Amino acid sequence: MSEISIEPVLGWRLWHVRLHNDEHRLESFTMHHVSWPAGSRFEARCAVHRDGAPVHEHECGIYAFKTRVLAEELLRRYTGVRHRYGREYQELPPVRQGRPIALGSVSLWGRILARERGYRAQYAYPYELFLIGGDERIARELRDRYAVDVSLV
């Protein structure tokens, strides 16, 4: 039996910020070239289950972590920068020049499967973004396009 709520779940995740037809857009972090729509929800789709995603005993759905710390950990694993001067990296690591990444919170709703560290969701929309390796122009562009707060880190 599933738990029913009317409040969206807030998760944390990463996006690539890439140019699509001269527009900077959020792109899924692990699914390449999947651009997130602006002004409408991003819907989970699965090659097997179509719009039935997410499904138990499969890995489909829109992924998010439960905490910002877990999303930051993924960023450190991705950049390969985990230590600085012999201690654990506390700050956000630098990303490759010209390859900005957005760390942010994301609203999740519809059918959601929760695990101990995160979620797989049916629908999602960014809630707040922190831009890493970008500049004010890209931040403004994302802010206008997705109508959410975007801060430079």
Added chain:
Amino acid sequence: MDIGIPETEREIEIVPLEEPVPGPAPVEEPVEDPVPA
């Protein structure tokens, strides 16, 4: 992304009253300069 062990998965259904997708920002109407009498 590593979100944990599949065996711990539990289902939540979220039925928001309103979709959490922000609409476009309202466009401010320009205020006309007062015309001197």
